[in-house]
Amino acid sequence: MLKLHGTSKSRSARSLWALEELGVKYEHNPLEVPKAKSPENLKLNPNGHIPVLEDDGHVLWESMAINLYLAEKYGKAPFWPATVAGHSDCIRWSFWGMTEIEPRLMTILINRLFLPPDQRDEKAVQKATDELKAPLKVLDDQLKGHDYILGKDFTIADLNVAAILSFALLVKLDMSATPTAHAWLQKCLGREANQRVRKLA
Numbered sequence: 001m002l003k004l005h006g007t008s009k010s011r012s013a014r015s016l017w018a019l020e021e022l023g024v025k026y027e028h029n030p031l032e033v034p035k036a037k038s039p040e041n042l043k044l045n046p047n048g049h050i051p052v053l054e055d056d057g058h059v060l061w062e063s064m065a066i067n068l069y070l071a072e073k074y075g076k077a078p079f080w081p082a083t084v085a086g087h088s089d090c091i092r093w094s095f096w097g098m099t100e101i102e103p104r105l106m107t108i109l110i111n112r113l114f115l116p117p118d119q120r121d122e123k124a125v126q127k128a129t130d131e132l133k134a135p136l137k138v139l140d141d142q143l144k145g146h147d148y149i150l151g152k153d154f155t156i157a158d159l160n161v162a163a164i165l166s167f168a169l170l171v172k173l174d175m176s177a178t179p180t181a182h183a184w185l186q187k188c189l190g191r192e193a194n195q196r197v198r199k200l201a
């Protein structure tokens with residue numbers, strides 16, 4: 001039995017979205033962020049983070065690893081492409097999201113929403129915003145003439161990158177210079193499977 005630990009109000013939303021897209025049966029433990037370092041969760045993930053997936057005794061953490069695992073084990077083409085080259089494209093774009101996009105968006109998120117106002121660093125926000133321009137243009141160019149990142153179909157690459165980029169909407173990042181990427185992001189986040197996740201604890 002599949003079990004996903006982590007509230008939808010966290011990065012666990014990414015893996016819940018993957019589970020919903022795949023249409024598999026799973027149990028959801030909506031563990032809240034402050035409880036991620038509980039003794040029970042530390043036994044599953046020594047980092048004390050969510051999400052954590054359990055699949056018949058296999059315990060997996062790191063949201064992107066969970067999603068690629070779920071796509072490979074339970075997905076079919078085109079969501080999980082049929083070829084090794086297609087798999088490498090999904091891995092490539094997922095790593096790209098994690099390294100080029102997520103740290104910068106986290107800097108903005110922390111300094112715009114999480115820290116108390118007197119501890120916020122506006123210079124760090126500006127630097128991260130500037131640094132996002134080049135990778136967002138890469139995504140925008142990739143999507144020109146394509147419905148989705150790998151072509152005409154929605155894949156785990158779209159899900160992973162859109163899930164990371166959903167933070168951009170939270171911090172109201174100006175994406176007007178990359179309108180194709182912005183429209184694609186809205187389209188991906190508007191999918192029914194993701195809307196169902198928004199209603200979960």
Ligand SMILES: N[C@@H](CCC(=O)N[C@@H](CS)C(=O)NCC(=O)O)C(=O)O
Nearest residue numbers: 010011033036048049050051062063
């Ligand atoms: N790189 C990890 C990050 C996981 C992570 O930091 N999760 C946060 C919630 S969004 C967490 O568990 N925070 C609790 C803590 O650090 O105590 C992933 O993508 O799964």
